[in-house]
Amino acid sequence: MSRxxxxxxxxxxxxxxxxxxxxxxxxxxxxVTCTLRTNEDQAVLYAQGRTMPGEIVTNxxxxxxxxxxxxxxxxxxxxxxxxDWSGNSPIWQEIANLGQARGLQWLGAPDxxxxxxxxxxxxxxxxxxxxx
Numbered sequence: 001m002s003r004x005x006x007x008x009x010x011x012x013x014x015x016x017x018x019x020x021x022x023x024x025x026x027x028x029x030x031x032v033t034c035t036l037r038t039n040e041d042q043a044v045l046y047a048q049g050r051t052m053p054g055e056i057v058t059n060x061x062x063x064x065x066x067x068x069x070x071x072x073x074x075x076x077x078x079x080x081x082x083x084d085w086s087g088n089s090p091i092w093q094e095i096a097n098l099g100q101a102r103g104l105q106w107l108g109a110p111d112x113x114x115x116x117x118x119x120x121x122x123x124x125x126x127x128x129x130x131x132x
Contacts, residue, residue, distance in 0.1 A: 001034055001038070001041045002034070002036040003032050003034060005017075005032060005073075007036035008070050008071070008073065009071055011071065011128050012072070012121070015104050016073065016102075016104070018102050022101075023095060023098055026098070028077055028098075029078040029081075030077055031075065031076050031078055032075055033074045033075060033076055033118065035067070035070065035073045036068075037067035037068055038068070039068060040062070042060065042061070045057055057116075058116070059113075066125040066129070069125060069129040072119060072120065072125065073119075073121075074119050077091045077092065079091065087108065087117035087118075096108055099120050104122070105120065
């Protein structure tokens with residue numbers, strides 16, 4: 001599993017780079033927690049809360065996540081130097097608004113079929129990945 005922005009495909013980098021710059025300009029410190037994910041990594045995450053201990057964190061099986069194609073990233077804002085995983089603070093909505101303004105799809109939106117506050121992806125990832 002990678003955290004490197006260099007592992008993202010160019011199609012999403014053109015959206016991500018300006019978004020992260022916008023966040024920085026607003027004084028929002030972002031930690032990238034995941035970019036590219038192998039199918040094996042995806043299988044482990046999918047098993048969590050099903051056949052392995054923990055809460056369910058994804059509904060995507062291997063090959064069904066934008067992460068598997070370098071077209072998504074997970075982030076967490078740092079507040080006073082510490083990750084804010086709550087998803088409840090206003091900073092999350094500000095980050096989401098900035099990302100959506102740059103063309104990213106946010107899976108923390110109320111209309112998402114599975115809420116993942118930290119997940120941003122290319123809105124056409126399935127087409128780019130050859131799945132649609």
